[in-house]
Amino acid sequence: MPGIIIPKGMEQPDLPREVQVLRGSHPILDSSSIESTRKVLSNMKELNEASVAIVLISGGGSALFELPVEDISVQDFASVSKCVMNSGGSIQELNGIRYTMSQVKGGKLARFLYPARVTALIISDVPGDDISVIASGPLVPPDMPENALRENLERFSALCPDLARVKDKLDLNLPESYDGIFRKVQNRIILKNSDFVDSIANILREDGSVVRVLYEPVTGDVHKVSEFFVETARTMYADLHRPFFLVAGGETTVTVHGNGIGGRNCQLSVMVSTLFSRDEEFAFASLGTDGIDGVSPAMGGITDSVFRNRVTEKEVEASLDKNDTFTLLDKYRSAVISGFTGNNVSDIFICYYAGNSASNGN
Structure with missing residues (x-):
């Protein structure tokens, strides 16, 4: 079964030849993560209703697997993330902002996988094991109401000049829980x-x-x-x-x-x-x-x-x-x-x- 992984700090894990190992960066996003993410998404184009996709998700996925929305550069994404972290932002607050800067987080990855049947096996690095937060929830609709999301953006825009500068470019059109793209997605935590x-x-x-x-x-x-x-x-x-x-x-x-x-x-x-x-x-x-x-x-x-x-x-x-x-x-x-x-x-x-x-x- 062909596969791709983007690990952190591992040169060449002992894996079958069919599994390709790509490079990524964590905790701050860089171009290697974006290039690897593009390759992963490119492989999803051939999926159909008969396809089965197994997605392995763990802490670190927020930066290792990422594709910013158009007009948000890797430097913008990295500087905003770093500023929110250094300003004392919680993982929930940081991820709320990542949702709006990303094409694959806050449930958006499900759009690329649809209509395949998807099983996500998750290792939780988040206190309380909220799957919408782990790796910024690529296969889960965000558990953050729009008003809370906007308040979060306003608060950190005042602390982070780069966020204030790109605020008009953010994607606030996040998937909803009733969206059909989640109908064939199963998320399972296997370690916490x-x-x-x-x-x-x-x-x-x-x-x-x-x-x-x-x-x-x-x-x-x-x-x-x-x-x-x-x-x-x-x-x-x-x-x-x-x-x-x-x-x-x-x-x-x-x-x-x-x-x-x-x-x-x-x-x-x-x-x-x-x-x-x-x-x-x-x-x-x-x-x-x-x-x-x-x-x-x-x-x-x-x-x-x-x-x-x-x-x-x-x-x-x-x-x-x-x-x-x-x-x-x-x-x-x-x-x-x-x-x-x-x-x-x-x-x-x-x-x-x-x-x-x-x-x-x-």
Whole structure:
């Protein structure tokens, strides 16, 4: 069966000869993704009512598979996406804008596949597993009313000059749920963040550790999330009276002010460490499952009591001001570098907490 894939960070996966591997870019769109997308769409022209198409969708598809609407350049698309991300936009808000700049997102890919029978197998990198958000929902009608979409555009047009400049060129004619192009489309999630969370929790339990799991996705601004984890760890310890692990998944947002090297996971791991006192025993990991956090070469960081007592307040303040948290983590050998993992189910958070030295009698 012939096929085409556009992976991230994989030169030549071990696949049958009939499967062609094309290049793409993530998280910021470039010309390689557009060229590859055109080739994929060209292969769809021969589909008919008797055809069957299997579509594999995962996190990263928002940039790896993309074709901007006419009069929107790759530079426009990339700069707008980057600005929305750096302005603290959530994945839902970012995708709402991508829908209007794209010929294949927000359900629009279904127009190219129709009238074939389509089965989409999806790996979710989105907290809550909303399939209209994963890879910007190429085969799902957008779950965003037109008024909310316009409000989203107005808000970020005020923050992003490039978006304001191209606003009149955007395509607001998005597919509706009742559109016939979705009649023969089935979307199935085959792997998600909670599966990974369960796996980590089970491994820790097998080692005899006390484990608590948060099944509600942890999302929001990195400042609020860091406070949440510290407060939750202390509250749970007051109830348990013994060391434990807290495991969760989700995705934070960061407003970028500096031009340093880092990402949301690096930033969260540093911020959590600063909120624990120097006499508390803890370890905290914030990791991106795709292996790459923001503009850093790391998947995130692991900080602990040793890191907390070695790093200076001046160093922490400078790294946060510049969004340069990878550099700080790397200096203290606390950055986790795995390279591309070939998968993406959003972020994983692991917190170990054992109280403070006074309560432990040390």
